[in-house]
Amino acid sequence: MGVEIAITVAREETRVAVLDGGVVTDLFGDRAKHKDFVGNIYKGKVAKVLPGMQAAFVDIGLEKAAFMHVSDLSLDSEPGDTLVDVDEDGKDADKDGDMLGPRRQSSKPIEQLLSEGQELMVQISKGPIGTKGSRVTTYVSLPGRYLVFMPNVEHIGVSRRIARDEERARLKDIMKRVRHPGCGYIVRTVSEGVKEDELRSDVDFLHVLWQDILAKREQKAAPALLHADLSLSFRVVRDLFGKKVDRLWIDSREEYQAVRDFVQRFSPEQTARIHFYDKDESLFDHLGVEQEMARALSRKVWLKSGGHLVIDHTEAMTVIDVNTGRFVGKRDQEETILRNNLEAAKEVAYQMKLRGIGGIIIVDFIDMEREKNRDKVYHALLDAMSTDKARTRVSRISDLGLIEISRERVREDLLRSLSEPCHYCEGRGYTKSPTTVAYEIFRDVRRIGSGPEPQRIVVGAHPSVVGLLQDEERQGLEAVERECAAKIIVMPDEHLHLEQYDLAVL
Numbered sequence: 001m002g003v004e005i006a007i008t009v010a011r012e013e014t015r016v017a018v019l020d021g022g023v024v025t026d027l028f029g030d031r032a033k034h035k036d037f038v039g040n041i042y043k044g045k046v047a048k049v050l051p052g053m054q055a056a057f058v059d060i061g062l063e064k065a066a067f068m069h070v071s072d073l074s075l076d077s078e079p080g081d082t083l084v085d086v087d088e089d090g091k092d093a094d095k096d097g098d099m100l101g102p103r104r105q106s107s108k109p110i111e112q113l114l115s116e117g118q119e120l121m122v123q124i125s126k127g128p129i130g131t132k133g134s135r136v137t138t139y140v141s142l143p144g145r146y147l148v149f150m151p152n153v154e155h156i157g158v159s160r161r162i163a164r165d166e167e168r169a170r171l172k173d174i175m176k177r178v179r180h181p182g183c184g185y186i187v188r189t190v191s192e193g194v195k196e197d198e199l200r201s202d203v204d205f206l207h208v209l210w211q212d213i214l215a216k217r218e219q220k221a222a223p224a225l226l227h228a229d230l231s232l233s234f235r236v237v238r239d240l241f242g243k244k245v246d247r248l249w250i251d252s253r254e255e256y257q258a259v260r261d262f263v264q265r266f267s268p269e270q271t272a273r274i275h276f277y278d279k280d281e282s283l284f285d286h287l288g289v290e291q292e293m294a295r296a297l298s299r300k301v302w303l304k305s306g307g308h309l310v311i312d313h314t315e316a317m318t319v320i321d322v323n324t325g326r327f328v329g330k331r332d333q334e335e336t337i338l339r340n341n342l343e344a345a346k347e348v349a350y351q352m353k354l355r356g357i358g359g360i361i362i363v364d365f366i367d368m369e370r371e372k373n374r375d376k377v378y379h380a381l382l383d384a385m386s387t388d389k390a391r392t393r394v395s396r397i398s399d400l401g402l403i404e405i406s407r408e409r410v411r412e413d414l415l416r417s418l419s420e421p422c423h424y425c426e427g428r429g430y431t432k433s434p435t436t437v438a439y440e441i442f443r444d445v446r447r448i449g450s451g452p453e454p455q456r457i458v459v460g461a462h463p464s465v466v467g468l469l470q471d472e473e474r475q476g477l478e479a480v481e482r483e484c485a486a487k488i489i490v491m492p493d494e495h496l497h498l499e500q501y502d503l504a505v506l
Helices: 165-178 196-219 232-240 253-266 267-273 284-287 287-297 333-355 371-385 416-420 434-448 463-470 474-484
Strands: 003-009 013-020 023-031 041-050 056-058 068-069 119-126 135-137 145-151 154-156 184-188 224-227 245-250 275-278 299-303 309-312 317-323 358-364 393-394 404-408 455-461 486-492 501-505
Touching: 003 232, 003 253, 003 284, 013 232, 013 284, 013 287, 013 299, 023 232, 023 287, 023 333, 023 416, 041 196, 056 309, 068 119, 068 333, 145 196, 154 165, 165 196, 184 486, 196 224, 232 245, 232 253, 245 253, 245 267, 245 309, 245 416, 253 267, 253 275, 284 287, 287 333, 287 416, 299 455, 317 333, 333 371, 333 416, 434 455, 434 463, 434 486, 434 501, 463 474, 474 486
Parallel strands: 003 245, 068 135, 154 184, 245 275, 317 358, 455 486
Antiparallel strands: 003 013, 013 023, 041 056, 041 119, 041 224, 056 068, 119 135, 145 184, 299 309, 309 317, 358 404, 393 404, 455 501
16 A cells, blocks of 8 residues: 545535555645635735844734744845755745745844835745744745746755756756746756656746736735635645655545646646545545544554653643553563664654644653663654654754754644643643642631621532532531631532632621
8 A cells, every 4th residue: 555645625624634555644634714824925014123033023914914034035135146955845944943935144134124014025934823923934935836936036956855966967957948037946856757848837837927926916905915825635736646646535526626637737647546535434534544633632642562652732842751651571671661762753753743743842752771772762763754844853862861853833733723722721731629629718718717706608619629528528618617617508510610619608
C-alpha cells in the first residue's frame, strides 16, 4: 500500500488526509465559517506603526488587523536583491519556527518606511493562531503547478528536494530562458523531469494572474481582497498530488469532477489515479482516519511497547513527556529505557507532524546514563523527522534528558483548530476538589462569626460538595456549628459550578 490522499467534502467543511502505507501522515481541514486565508493577497491600510517593535498593524478587512515586521517589507528593496535560503514555496522560517515570506534585512527603520493610513499590497504568510491575527508580508509569492512566482524579487531557485545536480542545472537554464525580466521564480519539486514548454506555460499563467492582481489594486479601495488562493481540495491537488501518490479519493461527485477537470488541464496522465468513493461507509471511517484524529487530540499517546507520551500545550511551548508506563523490559534498566526512548522518538516526530505542532517543543526523554545511548535516541529522532517538510532545528540531548526542537508553524495545530479551552475549568485542566471547597465553606462560615442570638446559615453548593459535607465531613460541619453557635443547612444545587457556593444568613 503506497501513498493515498483522501478528500471528504461536506457542506460545512472539507477535510483531507494523506496516508502512507495506511498510516495517516497529514491532516488538513477548511471550514465554511472559518476559511484558511493563507496565500490571499489584499490591498491593506496601515492602522498603526510600532517603532519599538519595528512592526506595524495593517487593516486588510478581516476581524483582526494583520501584523507585519519590518523584515517583511520590500519597500526599500532593489531589483536583483537575493533572498535568504528559501524552500520550494519561496519562504523561510524565523527563529521561532514560524513560516514567513521571503525576507531581507531592511536598511531603514519601519517608521521611515510606513505611516498610518498608507496603502500597500500584502499577502498573508501565516494565518491567525489563538488570539493573534494573521501575519502579512509585501513579498508576494504566487504558487503554480511547477513554479512559485515572486514578482518583487529577482531570483531563480530550485527546490532543495531536487537532489541531482544535473537536473538542478537543467531547470535553472530553462528558467533563465523563459522567465520575465526582473521577476523571481522557485522551481518546485514536482518540476523534476518536466519539459520546457510546461514551465513556460506556468510562467505565462502566473504572469497573467499577477497582472490581473495589479489591475484590481488600482481599481479597489483599501481594505480589499485582490486574490484568493485555491480551495483546500485544489491546493492539495496542486501541492501534493504528484507521481508518488498512488490514489486520490474524493467522496463528492461534484468535487471529484471538478478536480478531474483541473488535473486534466496540466497533467492528463494522472487522472487515472483519481477515484470517486461512493460506498455507504464514510471515506474517513473506511481508511481509519477518524480513529487517528481522535488519537491526535488525546493528551496521552500509547506506544506499542506499553510506554506512553504525554503532550501538553502551554502559552510559550509544547512539552512532550516520555514515560515507560507498562513497559518493563527483559534485561537491564538502561536497555529498557533505551528501547522505550527509541520508540518514543519515532512517535514524537509522527505526532508533531500529524498534529501540526509548531514553535518551541521540549521533549523530556527518560534519563540515560550512557552517552552512546543518548546519541542513538538523538539520531533516531533526526531520522524520523527527515521526511517532515516543515523547517526544524533539533538540539542534542542535554544532561537532563531534554531535547529542544524548533518547528515552523505551517498551520494552526489540530488541538487549537478542533477544540477550545474547557469552559468548566477555564482552561486550567483541573478544578478544586470537593474537600477543598468544603473547607472554604467552613472558613467563610467562621468569618460570619457568632451573633448575639443563634443563627441559621443556609449553604447552597454543588451536589458532590453537599454529599461530602453530609457524609465524610459531617463531624467537621457539626464542630463549626458549635463554634459559631449557628445551625448550618446545606442544600444541593446542580446548577452551581463545583467550585461555587452560596451563603445566606437567616
